[in-house]
Amino acid sequence: MGRPKIVRKAEDAKNIPVDQPIQIELAPEGTVELKPEEEAARVAAEAAAATKKNDQPEEDQEKIGLKKQLEEMKATADEQRRLASEAAAREVEARKQAAEREKEYKNVVLARDQAEYDAVLNAISASNADVERAEQVLQQAGESQDWAAIAKAQAVIGRASARLVQLEDGKAVLEARAEKAKKEAANPTQPQAQTGDPVENHINSIQGLLPAQRDWLKNHRELMTDPRKNTRLQNAHLDAEDAGIRAGSEDYFKFLEERLGYRKAESNEDDDGEDNTARAAAVSAPPSRDVPSAGSGRPSPTRVTLTAEERAHAAASGISEIDYARNKLKLLELKKNGHYGTEH
DSSP states (O other): OOOOEESSHHHHHHTSSTTTTTTEOOOTTTTTOOOOOOOOHHHHHHHHHHHHHHSSSSHHHHHHHHHHHHHHHHHHHHHHHHHHHHHHHHHHHHHHHHHHHHHHHHHHHHHHHHHHHHHHHHHHHHHHHHHHHHHHHHHHHHHHOOOOHHHHHHHHHHHHHHHHHHHHHHHHHHHHHHHHHHHHHOOOOOOOOOSEEEEEHHHHHTOOOOOOHHHHTTTTTHHHHOOOHHHEEEEEHHHHHHOOOOTTSHHHHHHHHTTTTTTTOOOBBBBSOBHHHHHHHHHHOOOSSOOOOOOTTSEEEEEEEEOOHHHHHHHHHHHHHHHHHHHHHHHHHHHHSSSOOOOO
């Protein structure tokens, strides 16, 4: 005996002899079955919508698609220009703040050097005064032949003279430093401003990148201007390294583009050679055979087989085979949940 024929409506069951089993496919609970006239109206509406869509000239559809693509490209370009402008403004502000800090630092250095220079001048004056006083004492001690006073005065003159030599050297260093600062203030070195695209300038300044990586980044500027996307780029790069993919290779850029959403990941084939995409379409075409059970939460079958004897019972009871199958399904579910004893 062959496999029982599958029926979905009571009308279909009438076309199968009653002495043959059938397999009834029930709609999941909560599904509203349309009347024949409602089903015909639905099919007609879908056909009319498809016809209306197909009636639109292919050329117009292409124009609409091209216009949408151009609008998206323009929006992307505008956003990139805005981000580049903001980045340039931040760079200008950072340079301004750096210049102000440098100016403040130079003022502090100048004030410190001036205070140090004044202290050296005061020390030189004090040492000169010590020498003059010691020379006077030495002259008086010489006239009175006070040898102890002469020796003391000579020692003071020696120490003061040695200190003067050191102070004069320090004074010379401070004066040279001040002269250099004066010249720098008169002819400040202007920082060489970068020209061109600030985003490309930033990419070119990154150390350790291969030329291919720089070119790829310039074609994906948003990865450098959007912090979140930049973080995703860094994570994708680390994942590529962990996978042993050589940076700058074709596989490397393909890996990044798949991770960052610029291209769809290619579907792999199963061991039997069948493409996953085709298989997914084939699997998703027919309706689901299982739906969650309201009582247990486990899937319950929606196909019920009626034997010839059960079909006869349904006819004798005056109910349709569809309703008989649904009641049988409920009874099986109750038994499965322990509400009735198991069959022997």
